[in-house]
Amino acid sequence: MKPELRRIFFSLCVLLWAGALLYFYGSGRMNHYLVPDFRPIALFGGLGLAVLGTFNLLTARQTGSCGHDHGDGDEHDHEGGDMNPIASLALMVVPLALSMLWTIDEFSQSTLARKGLYESAPDSRENAIFSSILPPLTLEEIEKGHRRTADGYLEFDLMELFFAAGDRELQGLLNGLEIETEGRIVEEKANNPNGTRMRLYRIFMTCCAADSRAIPIILEFGKEPPLLPVNGWVKAAGKMTFAEENGAFQPVLVIDRATAAEAPAEDKFLRN
Numbered sequence: 001m002k003p004e005l006r007r008i009f010f011s012l013c014v015l016l017w018a019g020a021l022l023y024f025y026g027s028g029r030m031n032h033y034l035v036p037d038f039r040p041i042a043l044f045g046g047l048g049l050a051v052l053g054t055f056n057l058l059t060a061r062q063t064g065s066c067g068h069d070h071g072d073g074d075e076h077d078h079e080g081g082d083m084n085p086i087a088s089l090a091l092m093v094v095p096l097a098l099s100m101l102w103t104i105d106e107f108s109q110s111t112l113a114r115k116g117l118y119e120s121a122p123d124s125r126e127n128a129i130f131s132s133i134l135p136p137l138t139l140e141e142i143e144k145g146h147r148r149t150a151d152g153y154l155e156f157d158l159m160e161l162f163f164a165a166g167d168r169e170l171q172g173l174l175n176g177l178e179i180e181t182e183g184r185i186v187e188e189k190a191n192n193p194n195g196t197r198m199r200l201y202r203i204f205m206t207c208c209a210a211d212s213r214a215i216p217i218i219l220e221f222g223k224e225p226p227l228l229p230v231n232g233w234v235k236a237a238g239k240m241t242f243a244e245e246n247g248a249f250q251p252v253l254v255i256d257r258a259t260a261a262e263a264p265a266e267d268k269f270l271r272n
Helices: 003-027 036-058 085-102 109-114 124-133 139-144 158-164 168-174
Strands: 178-187 197-205 213-220 233-245 248-260 268-270
Touching: 003 036, 003 085, 139 168, 158 168, 158 178, 158 197, 158 213, 158 248, 168 233, 178 213, 178 248, 213 233
Parallel strands: 197 268, 213 248
Antiparallel strands: 178 197, 178 233, 197 213, 233 248
């Protein structure tokens, strides 16, 4: 293939990658994969690739010196390679295009299970050192930091309830409180002999989807759970308890009501 055509193919490949990054940023789909601190990097990377690809495309037909003299009959090609440029373009672009078309921007249930959806809450011994150097909590302080709903439930982030299972002092204060929280609802597979439990979770992300993990609590309905959209967003309200199961304390919300809800603006807990 002529060097000019090879340059055009590779310039198009760079432009397609630039378009993918800019599309993910502009459409908001990037929010599912990166925390806010890292999103501008993807934007600037896409803009940089766009400039590079455009420049290479506009100059593809220009010839330049290779830096040394050629002898008579020496027409070696410094831009040649073992792989056909069309094959290179396909290998770099087709997987990207298929991924963009097929992904639903969410984790599958099996992936969530690998990311901690059914794991136990942290052991209280993990927080013993930190608890010993902090001033004691009081119920009054907790109530000051949380709003009440119209029907009297204290609004808590799901992550607070999850990590409370690793803090005996906080357990004592939250146990028996009427609490409302929100998250995505899935079936309970770990310990559900009577079929009365479900699991509520959110995703915690440090920098990107690769390092994210599921943060769950258990919902106890006391009867057959109502029909709610699987993996849909739910607001759940009830009495907070902590049950010791399999040698660890589990946060269990005994449900008074659970209703479908709108997804929040940011559907993940972020590091900041």
